[in-house]
Amino acid sequence: MLILELAGVLAGPQVGQFFAELGATVVKVEPPAGDVTRTWKTAAEAPDTDVSAYFSCANWGKESVVLDLTTPAGLAAVHRLAARADIVLASYKPGDAEKLGVDYAALRQLNPELIYGHLTGYGPAAKRAGYDAVLQAETGFMHLNGLPGQAPQKMPVALIDLLAAHQLKEGLLTALYRRACSGQGALVQVSLLDSALASLANQAATWLVTGRDPQPLGSGHPSIVxxxxxxxxADGIQLILAVGADRQFRQLCEALGRAAWAAEARFATNEARVAHRAALEALLHGRIGELPGAELLAELERRAVPAGAVRTVGEALSHESAQAMLLPPAAGFAHPGLRTVAFRSPQWPVAAALPAPPRLGPLPVE
Structure with missing residues (x-):
């Protein structure tokens, strides 16, 4: 399978790497200056490389070709690639692909079975460019992601881009199945806006059902306590609980040596605990602060009470449970990578290793 990636930044390239991990050939078309994320470097990164950490998070397993689509030669080269591609990934503002001659209508004339995935910020009729941070603000995520009375907070990853990438994967896989049945290509359109709104889940339902706007609770949950x-x-370990059932709460109280709490009317049911959130949280903060965290977590696991330590990114990726999600270092890139494919099946293999994120450079074109 050949994937032609005309998309940049994160959402589209994440989809490209997803297919590379599943064995597809992915050709990434970049402008002469390269994908802009090649320049998005932290202060700790080497200044003389065009493979930034950000770029590497979404571009393993690809080939890079530099083409200027505003020139006849560049456009002709892309058309040759599109004529034999299975999927095209694009992230142009509405109208821009048409100006360049790489929109779905133009490319399907060359390849009727082509599947064309188009990412936009606000949908095919809105020319406004989409930026993850802005969408986080406009769709309620920043409002909810903060402490009561404090400033809204952006998520620490480009969450809306990643949600849109998942929507596009689902659409493309559905289109591939449809093509296998009918032989027909398809246009799959995904916007950051729709992807974000679809992911508000219970927070959206709260407003739709009650008419009351959900309010920020820090990391607490509006309907579970x-x-x-x-x-x-007591030993400094930070931990969270995810107690979703009354049985689990009874086990938690026993593990804390406070079994009587579970018998109190104000804490006996989840509905009561939500109503008496502040009182219960004060008791939990006080009691957990008296106990060693590692021993408490082990006891909670033994009792099947959902709980976990708060880890740094480095601690999470260094943990034994994360090792299967890491791509091994490859030639030209001494660092491991992170997989985008998180499912497994005995019916087909997922690549054990991939070529490194490509340096910016041309690919010979027929």
Missing amino acids: PYGTVYRA
């Missing part, structure tokens, strides 16, 4: 709040144990 205790769930998500961070506690600090």
